[in-house]
Amino acid sequence: MKTIKFAKDYQKLQDDFFSTIRTPPKELRSGQECLIQTPIREFKAILIRKITGPVRDIETSDLIYDTNTQSREEALEALREYYPDLEEDSEVQMLWFVPYRSGD
Known part of the structure; x- marks a missing residue:
């Protein structure tokens, strides 16, 4: 199982779905279960969507939410705190997850 690490326990991780932007792109597929790890907790989530391409192609609303x-x-x-060389033409991967709930 792939582990996706977060440097902080972001509020968005409490939502019904959340996104993350990563570089370089990860070998992941939609429907894959991943372990989400923050400094204070970890939980499983399912990758529901991924897009790979230059930063310039990411909608501003998605960047702001993320x-x-x-x-x-x-x-x-x-x-750029995490990716200092990030530019609009840098290739990134935007990943959307749904937290896994065993009762669902």
Whole structure:
């Protein structure tokens, strides 16, 4: 099982679905179960969608949601904390997950 690590326990991880932007792209497929790991907890989630391409192709609304910021520029600054060389033409992977609930 692939592990997807988060540096912080982001609020978005409490949502019914959440996204993450990663570079370089990971070998993942839709429907795959992954272990989500934060500094304080871990849980399973199912990858429901993935898109690989340049940052410029990611909708601003998706960037803002993913980074919990107010603008595209702020979102890119937030991502550069983890990926300092990130540019609009950098290839990234946007992943959407649904937390796994054993009773579902």
